[in-house]
Amino acid sequence: MDTMLAGRLHLPSGAFRVEEVPVPVPGPGEVLIEVRAAGVCLSDVHLIDGSLKPFGHVEDLTLGHEVAGVVHTLGPGLLGDWTPGTRVALQA
Numbered sequence: 853m854d855t856m857l858a859g860r861l862h863l864p865s866g867a868f869r870v871e872e873v874p875v876p877v878p879g880p881g882e883v884l885i886e887v888r889a890a891g892v893c894l895s896d897v898h899l900i901d902g903s904l905k906p907f908g909h910v911e912d913l914t915l916g917h918e919v920a921g922v923v924h925t926l927g928p929g930l931l932g933d934w935t936p937g938t939r940v941a942l943q944a
């Protein structure tokens with residue numbers, strides 16, 4: 853299994869760590885982005901201080917939803933003209 857580094861927040865303890873996690877596999881209609889830069893925004897700060905709760909029941913989550921990078925892997929059934937290596941920025 854391939855792994856990558858991710859900045860993870862453990863919600864019950866409030867501990868933040870950079871950890872090895874499995875590389876996600878893009879699903880239908882998705883692309884996997886190789887993140888080259890990630891911003892930390894106020895949502896991340898509020899997740900850390902507990903004033904913002906994530907959707908669903910999760911104990912650990914990856915912070916940094918404002919990212920830029922390159923398209924790495926194309927998921928099945930993807931519509932549009934996507935090519936690995938294309939530079940992209942995500943709108944949260």
Ligand SMILES: [Zn+2]
Nearest residue numbers: 893895918944
């Ligand atoms: Zn944000």
